Amino acid sequence: MVQARKAKRNSLNKRTFGMVAVTCVLTFTALLILLPFYNCIVISFESPQAYMLHPVSLYPVEFSLKNYSYLLEKGQIGIGYVNTIFITVTGTVYGMLISVMTAYAFSRRRFPGKKALFMLMMFTMFFSGGMVPMYLQLKGMRLIDTLWGVILPLGVSTYNIIILKSGFEQTPIELEEAAKIDGANDLVIFVRIMLPLQGALLATFTLFTAVAYWNEWFWSMLLINTGSKMTLQTVLRAIICEAAVDSDINSGDAATEVFSQGVKMAAVIMTMLPIMCFYPFLQKYFVKGVSVGAVKM
Amino acid sequence: MNGERQLSASGVTGIWRRLGREIWDARFIYLLLLPGILYFAIFHYGPMSGLMLAFKKFNARLGIWGSEWIGLKNFERIFATPAALSAIRNTFEINISRLIFQFPVPIFLALLLNEMRGTRLKRVYQTVYTFPHFLSWIVVSSVLLDFMSNGGAVNTVLVALGGNRVNFLSDTSLFRPILYFTHNWKEMGWNAIIYMAAIAGIDPSLYEAATVDGATKAKQVWHITLPGIKQTIITLFILEVGRTMNAGFEQIFYMQNAAVKPVSEILDTYIYTITFQSTPSYGFSTAVGMFKAVINLAMLVIANRVVKSLNGSGMFG
Numbered sequence: 226m227v228q229a230r231k232a233k234r235n236s237l238n239k240r241t242f243g244m245v246a247v248t249c250v251l252t253f254t255a256l257l258i259l260l261p262f263y264n265c266i267v268i269s270f271e272s273p274q275a276y277m278l279h280p281v282s283l284y285p286v287e288f289s290l291k292n293y294s295y296l297l298e299k300g301q302i303g304i305g306y307v308n309t310i311f312i313t314v315t316g317t318v319y320g321m322l323i324s325v326m327t328a329y330a331f332s333r334r335r336f337p338g339k340k341a342l343f344m345l346m347m348f349t350m351f352f353s354g355g356m357v358p359m360y361l362q363l364k365g366m367r368l369i370d371t372l373w374g375v376i377l378p379l380g381v382s383t384y385n386i387i388i389l390k391s392g393f394e395q396t397p398i399e400l401e402e403a404a405k406i407d408g409a410n411d412l413v414i415f416v417r418i419m420l421p422l423q424g425a426l427l428a429t430f431t432l433f434t435a436v437a438y439w440n441e442w443f444w445s446m447l448l449i450n451t452g453s454k455m456t457l458q459t460v461l462r463a464i465i466c467e468a469a470v471d472s473d474i475n476s477g478d479a480a481t482e483v484f485s486q487g488v489k490m491a492a493v494i495m496t497m498l499p500i501m502c503f504y505p506f507l508q509k510y511f512v513k514g515v516s517v518g519a520v521k522m
Numbered sequence: 523m524n525g526e527r528q529l530s531a532s533g534v535t536g537i538w539r540r541l542g543r544e545i546w547d548a549r550f551i552y553l554l555l556l557p558g559i560l561y562f563a564i565f566h567y568g569p570m571s572g573l574m575l576a577f578k579k580f581n582a583r584l585g586i587w588g589s590e591w592i593g594l595k596n597f598e599r600i601f602a603t604p605a606a607l608s609a610i611r612n613t614f615e616i617n618i619s620r621l622i623f624q625f626p627v628p629i630f631l632a633l634l635l636n637e638m639r640g641t642r643l644k645r646v647y648q649t650v651y652t653f654p655h656f657l658s659w660i661v662v663s664s665v666l667l668d669f670m671s672n673g674g675a676v677n678t679v680l681v682a683l684g685g686n687r688v689n690f691l692s693d694t695s696l697f698r699p700i701l702y703f704t705h706n707w708k709e710m711g712w713n714a715i716i717y718m719a720a721i722a723g724i725d726p727s728l729y730e731a732a733t734v735d736g737a738t739k740a741k742q743v744w745h746i747t748l749p750g751i752k753q754t755i756i757t758l759f760i761l762e763v764g765r766t767m768n769a770g771f772e773q774i775f776y777m778q779n780a781a782v783k784p785v786s787e788i789l790d791t792y793i794y795t796i797t798f799q800s801t802p803s804y805g806f807s808t809a810v811g812m813f814k815a816v817i818n819l820a821m822l823v824i825a826n827r828v829v830k831s832l833n834g835s836g837m838f839g
Contacts (some may be wrong), residue, residue, distance in 0.1 A: 228680055242826035243637070243639065243739060247634050247637045247638065248643070250634060251634055251635065251638065251643075251647050252719040253650070254631075254651070255649075255650045257645075257648055257707070258650055258651065258653070258654060258672055258707060258711075259650060260669070260675070261666055261669040262665060262667045264668070264669055264674075264675050265664075265665045265668065265669075268668070275791070280673045280678070281673075281674065281675045281678040281679075281731045282673075289681075293595060322557070323558050323561050324558075325553060326554040326555070326557060326558060327542075327554070327557070327558030329554060330551045330552075330555040330558070331553040331555075333551060334548075334551075336544065336545070336546050336547075336548035336551050336552070337541055337545055337548070342555065342559070344839055345567075346558075347564065349562060350569075351764060351818070351819055352570070352815055352819050353566065353569065354566070354568075354569025354570040354571075354572050354573050354811075354815075355569070355573075355793075355808065355811030355812065355814070355815055356790070356793055356794065356797065356807070357570025357572075357575070357793070357797055357804055357807045357808045357812055358568075358569035358570070358571075358573055358808055358811070359565075359569040359572075360585060360797075361569075361572055361575075362564070362569045362572060362719055367566075376778065377564075377565065378565045381558070381561050381562075381565075386558075389677075411550040411552070416552075422570075436656050439658075440657070442658055442659075442772070443658060443771075443772065447798065458658055458660055459531045461660055461661070461664075465660070465664055486668070489664065490664075490668065491669075493661055493664045493665060496658075496660075496661055497605075497661050498656050500656050500657060501653075504649075504653055504783070505649055505658060508648075508649055508652065511652070511656075512652070512715055513647070515712070515715045515716055515719065516715065516716075516718075516719035516722075516760060517775065
C-alpha cells in the first residue's frame with residue numbers, strides 16, 4: 226500500500242519534472258524568436274546619437290521618432306504602401322474568384338474532360354517553365370513595368386484549389402437537389418448555398434492569398450522599373466541596400482551609417498506592421514487552413 | 523451487310539450526340555472553369571512551352587518560336603561551365619542538409635507542444651512560433667542579420683560574457699548553418715501545425731489503454747504518436763525531396779554576400795545572376811532552369827516509388 230503510493234508519487238514527480246523541462250525548452254524557443262524583433266523595435270525608436278553610444282540596449286535610451294519621420298519624409302514608403310495595398314486587394318479578389326470557381330467546378334458531378342483537366346492542373350504543382358520563360362511570357366504580354374504583371378501570375382494556388390474542392394465535395398448532394406426542385410438555378414445554388422457553407426475555409430484562403438501578395442517581392446523587383454510603381458517590399462529592399470551602400474562609402478562618417486541602421490529598422494517595422502497588428506486575431510483562421518489541409522492529405 | 527454498316531455509323535453519331543448532350547448539360551461547369559483554364563494555360567503552360575528555348579539559340583528579333591534550334595548545345599554548356607557545376611553541387615548539398623537539419627525540427631516541436639495541450643500557454647507559444655512564417659524573407663533576414671551583425675546584440679552579449687566576436691555573416695563555414703537555423707526560426711512553428719493536426723486526429727483511447735498498461739510517455743510517443751502521424755511525415759518528406767533543386771532562392775538571395783558566394787550560390791541565384799545581371803543568354807538560362815525542373819520531377823517520382831515499395835503506400839496512394 227505504502228509502496229504503491231510511493232510509486233505513484235514518484236511517477237507524478239517525474240511527470241511534473243517532464244512538464245517543467247518541456248516548458249523551459251518551449252519558452253527558450255519563444256524568446257529566441259521574440260528577441261530579434263524586440264531588438265529591431267528598440268533600435269527603430271532610438272535616437273541616432275544614442276544608438277552610436279549604445280548600439281545594443283534593452284530599451285531606447287533616448288526615445289525618438291526621428292527614424293520614422295525621416296522615413297516618411299523620403300516618401301517612398303508611402304508609395305510602397307499604396308501600391309502594395311492595391312496589388313493585395315485586387316490580387317486577392319482575382320485569385321479567390323478563379324480558385325473558388327475552379328474548385329467548385331471540379332467538386333460537382335462528372336463532365337467530359339474532368340479527369341484530364343484536373344491532372345493538367347495537378348501537374349503544375351510539380352513542374353514549371355521556370356524564371357526565364359515566365360519572364361518572356363510576361364514580356365510578350367506587355368506586362369513589364371506594370372503592377373498587373375505582378376498581380377496576374379500570383380494568387381491562384383493549385384494546393385488551395387484542391388483543399389477547397391474537397392470542402393465543396395463534403396456538402397451533401399441532396400442539398401443541391403432540394404434547391405433545384407425549389408427552382409434555384411446553378412448560379413443561385415453556387416453563390417447562395419455552396420459558398421456560405423464554406424465560409425471559414427474561404428476566409429482562410431483569402432488571408433493566405435492576401436499575405437502572399439503583401440510579401441511578394443521577386444516579380445515586382447524584376448518587372449517594375451518606375452519608382453512610382455514600387456511595392457512596399459521593393460522599397461524596403463532599396464532602403465536596406467542603400468543603408469549598406471551608405472555605410473560602405475561613408476565609413477569615416479559614422480553618423481550616416483548609424484542613422485541608416487535606425488531608418489532600416491523603422492522600415493522593417495513599417496513593412497510588417499499590418500501583419501503584426503492583425504496576426505494574433507486572425508491566427509485561428511490560418512491554423513484552421515493548415516489543419517484542414519492535413520486532414521485532407 | 524449494308525444494314526450493319528449503317529448501324530455502326532449511327533452508333534458512332536450516337537456517341538457524339540451523347541457527348542454533345544453531356545457537354546451541353548455541364549455548360550455551367552465549363553463556364554466556371556473558363557477563367558481557371560485561361561489562368562493555367564497562360565501562366566503555367568505558356569511558360570512551359572517556352573522551355574523549347576532550352577534547345578534554341580534565342581534571337582530577340584525572331585522570338586521564341588522563330589529562333590534557331592541548336593539541339594542539346596545549351597545543356598552541354600552547363601556541364602562545361604564551372605560556375606554552373608558549382609551551383610549544382612551547392613544546391614544538392616544545401617538541400618540534403620536541409621532534409622537533415624530542418625525536416626525533423628517541426629516534428630519535435632509538435633511533440634513538445636502537444637504536451638502542453640489544453641493550456642493557455644500553448645496558444646501563446648503557437649502564436650509566437652507561427653508569426654515569422656507570415657513575414658517576407660526581406661523582413662526576416664533584416665531582423666536576424668542585424669541581430670547577428672558585428673556590432674549586434676549577439677556579439678555584444680558574447681563579448682560581455684568574455685568571448686570573442688564572431689563574424690557570423692561573412693564566414694563561409696558559418697553561412698550554411700545560419701541558413702538552416704534561420705529557416706527553422708521562420709518556418710518550424712508553421713510546419714509544426716500540420717503535425718499537431720495529425721496528432722489531434724489520433725484516437726485518444728489508444729493513449730488511455732497505454733497508460734493503464736503502464737507505458738511511459740516516451741513509449742507512448744514512440745508506439746502511438748509517431749506511427750499515428752507516419753503518413754503525414756511521409757507525404758511531407760516526398761514533397762520536400764521533390765524540391766531537391768530548389769534550395770530556397772529568396773532566403774539565400776537576401777542572406778548571401780560576396781564573401782560567402784562560393785558556398786551560397788545555388789541554381790536559382792545562378793540563373794538570376796546570368797539572366798538579369800549580365801548579357802543574358804536566354805537559351806542557356808532556360809536550359810539551366812529546365813535541368814533543375816526535370817531533376818525535381820524525377821526526384822519526386824523516385825521518392826514516391828521508394829516509399830511505396832517500403833511502406834505499401836506513397837503520397838499518390
